[in-house]
Amino acid sequence: MADNEYDAVVIGAGTKSLVTALYLQAYGGLKTCILETRHELGGCWHWQDGPAPGFSLDVHATVMWDWYFLPIHYDFPNFEEYGARFLYHPGAQGIIFRSSDDYLATYHRKYDPTGELTAKELARFSEKDAETFLKIEKTYVEPGGRKDVFLQQAYSLPAEPDQPELMDIWMMNYLKRPDAVYDERLMRMSGLQGLREIWEGVPIRCLLLTTLPFLHMGPDDAFGTAALSFALPFSREMNFVVGGTHMIAHSMIRLFVENGGKFYSKNEVDKIIIENGEARGVRLVDGTEVRAKIVVSGVDPYQLCFRLIGDGHVDMKVVKKIDNLERTWQAGISGVMLAIQEFPNFKASKYNPIFQGGMHGIIVWNRPDEMECYEEFAELMRGKEHENPQIIDMMHQTAIDPTRAPQGKHIISAGALGHVVSAHNEREWINYRRGLAEKLLKVFQDVAPNMTWDNVIDYVVFSAWELSKLKVNMPFGNENIIDWIPSQSGKFRPVPEWAAHRIKPIKNLYGTGAGWGTPPGASCCQGYTCYKAIAIDHGLRKPWEEKNRPW
Numbered sequence: 001m002a003d004n005e006y007d008a009v010v011i012g013a014g015t016k017s018l019v020t021a022l023y024l025q026a027y028g029g030l031k032t033c034i035l036e037t038r039h040e041l042g043g044c045w046h047w048q049d050g051p052a053p054g055f056s057l058d059v060h061a062t063v064m065w066d067w068y069f070l071p072i073h074y075d076f077p078n079f080e081e082y083g084a085r086f087l088y089h090p091g092a093q094g095i096i097f098r099s100s101d102d103y104l105a106t107y108h109r110k111y112d113p114t115g116e117l118t119a120k121e122l123a124r125f126s127e128k129d130a131e132t133f134l135k136i137e138k139t140y141v142e143p144g145g146r147k148d149v150f151l152q153q154a155y156s157l158p159a160e161p162d163q164p165e166l167m168d169i170w171m172m173n174y175l176k177r178p179d180a181v182y183d184e185r186l187m188r189m190s191g192l193q194g195l196r197e198i199w200e201g202v203p204i205r206c207l208l209l210t211t212l213p214f215l216h217m218g219p220d221d222a223f224g225t226a227a228l229s230f231a232l233p234f235s236r237e238m239n240f241v242v243g244g245t246h247m248i249a250h251s252m253i254r255l256f257v258e259n260g261g262k263f264y265s266k267n268e269v270d271k272i273i274i275e276n277g278e279a280r281g282v283r284l285v286d287g288t289e290v291r292a293k294i295v296v297s298g299v300d301p302y303q304l305c306f307r308l309i310g311d312g313h314v315d316m317k318v319v320k321k322i323d324n325l326e327r328t329w330q331a332g333i334s335g336v337m338l339a340i341q342e343f344p345n346f347k348a349s350k351y352n353p354i355f356q357g358g359m360h361g362i363i364v365w366n367r368p369d370e371m372e373c374y375e376e377f378a379e380l381m382r383g384k385e386h387e388n389p390q391i392i393d394m395m396h397q398t399a400i401d402p403t404r405a406p407q408g409k410h411i412i413s414a415g416a417l418g419h420v421v422s423a424h425n426e427r428e429w430i431n432y433r434r435g436l437a438e439k440l441l442k443v444f445q446d447v448a449p450n451m452t453w454d455n456v457i458d459y460v461v462f463s464a465w466e467l468s469k470l471k472v473n474m475p476f477g478n479e480n481i482i483d484w485i486p487s488q489s490g491k492f493r494p495v496p497e498w499a500a501h502r503i504k505p506i507k508n509l510y511g512t513g514a515g516w517g518t519p520p521g522a523s524c525c526q527g528y529t530c531y532k533a534i535a536i537d538h539g540l541r542k543p544w545e546e547k548n549r550p551w
């Protein structure tokens with residue numbers, strides 16, 4: 001390493017810490033260095049060649065919401081030109097049942113701005129559901145509505161632990177409205193119970209239940225309904241990145257370097273140097289020391305506390321809370337990614353042509369019965385494998401983005417509920433992966449008959465096991481770093497003392513990553529709010545004030 005003295009050093013080039021580094025360098029005017037343990041930067045904004053030569057697949061994050069990079073668009077006008085471009089399918093989510101001809105489709109808001117098309121679909125099962133949806137949609141998009149407040153919270157430092165968060169305040173007022181779909185009692189229900197009370201149509205219940213595993217919640221977890229409350233309008237703004245998610249990392253890195261930032265890959269940080277209660281730099285695994293006035297950690301809270309900081313610096317009360325964080329949710333998500341010769345011929349396209357390549361994601365259940373989710377979950381908890389797993393999300397980016405596959409060929413990825421890392425040893429995981437691919441292909445064949453092995457060029461399986469080996473910060477294969485349960489969300493995430501990014505009581509040490517704040521996923525939110533905390537403490541430029549914007 002040519003230079004061992006910086007104003008700021010950033011540990012890990014993840015989806016959050018890369019953003020903090022960019023702001024520190026470009027707006028904070030600090031000489032900033034990123035140290036990343038892997039061979040390349042970007043963390044979960046990552047794709048690789050596969051499942052066969054000539055194909056490229058998103059190994060981690062792939063779904064990007066409209067609002068994922070709001071401040072970046074304002075503060076770095078070249079962000080899109082440098083490669084961070086979104087594209088979307090006209091359909092948002094669809095659900096198909098193997099045992100019946102039932103199906104349901106919802107539509108992307110850009111394709112269906114008023115929600116009328118989605119309402120029409122819901123009305124096939126229940127007129128009341130169509131009305132319910134339109135009410136929820138309205139309160140989501142109206143000025144000062146759920147989305148505005150959500151963005152304000154997502155791009156702001158969290159409330160003090162004893163104060164309500166912006167979304168709590170909004171929700172309390174919403175529950176009093178005559179057009180409110182929820183009430184306080186409903187908000188305390190499990191997902192399964194709440195969905196039954198709100199929606200008459202079974203397909204919409206099944207579709208929404210599938211959201212819970214992504215938040216690391218089961219169908220009968222308390223507060224499941226609260227987690228799902230606005231999932232439907234929320235799901236109408238999902239996109240992919242042209243060329244793959246890593247294009248976001250490329251754009252971000254180019255901006256960072258153009259502004260004078262330095263980065264070093266294959267440099268694993270082992271310790272944060274702490275002198276007289278102040279962070280003064282880091283020590284790498286090879287013993288090299290890099291000194292800095294500000295240290296930002298982009299790793300998981302557990303690694304930060306027990307490895308990088310170590311004994312004697314943090315109050316034992318906080319240490320205990322970190323030790324007690326839930327991060328081994330009972331089920332994982334396993335994905336099978338297939339390189340295929342020809343696009344699946346979905347039977348459901350007979351009823352609605354949007355299913356033939358027009359849907360962002362398709363869910364496949366065996367039967368239209370929300371109890372199926374519960375049964376599969378219960379079997380997994382007993383350490384068994386479900387013989388006919390549901391596909392909780394099937395995506396086909398190549399239907400709208402031909403850059404990811406050789407001409408005329410496609411990639412299909414299918415996710416299923418899977419086991420946690422500790423469920424199997426290495427040998428068993430090999431068998432599990434092979435078995436999962438076989439099982440999911442059978443499911444595929446029922447809904448798209450041309451999905452036989454003859455159509456498959458090659459495949460890879462990505463389970464909690466691979467994740468735990470690939471990612472230092474996800475040792476249990478938990479893609480959210482720590483579970484998204486109410487006690488570990490927003491102002492409590494990861495623990496109240498550290499939620500505002502300041503790693504108390506160590507001066508000039510900051511933490512970010514998906515283990516912090518709201519919302520889950522690969523957005524820039526927690527990276528941006530981390531910069532906000534540093535800018536306030538060190539009197540750096542505040543683009544949000546300069547540009548007079550709310551967040």
Ligand SMILES: Cc1cc2nc3c(=O)[nH]c(=O)nc-3n(C[C@H](O)[C@H](O)[C@H](O)COP(=O)(O)OP(=O)(O)OC[C@H]3O[C@@H](n4cnc5c(N)ncnc54)[C@H](O)[C@@H]3O)c2cc1C
Pocket residue numbers: 011012013014015016017035036037038041042043044045059060061062063064267268269270298299300467471472473478479480481512513514515520521522523
């Ligand atoms: C398989 C998978 C699918 C997902 N799908 C989606 C999706 O479709 N949409 C979505 O929004 N979200 C998705 N997510 C979730 C989301 O991507 C992650 O929760 C989030 O991006 C994690 O951000 P992070 O910055 O905390 O961690 P990361 O992005 O993983 O960054 C942490 C970085 O720190 C590095 N690091 C760790 N320890 C050290 C060390 N000691 N020294 C130096 N470097 C270190 C790591 O190598 C890594 O690069 C997915 C995640 C996974 C794993």
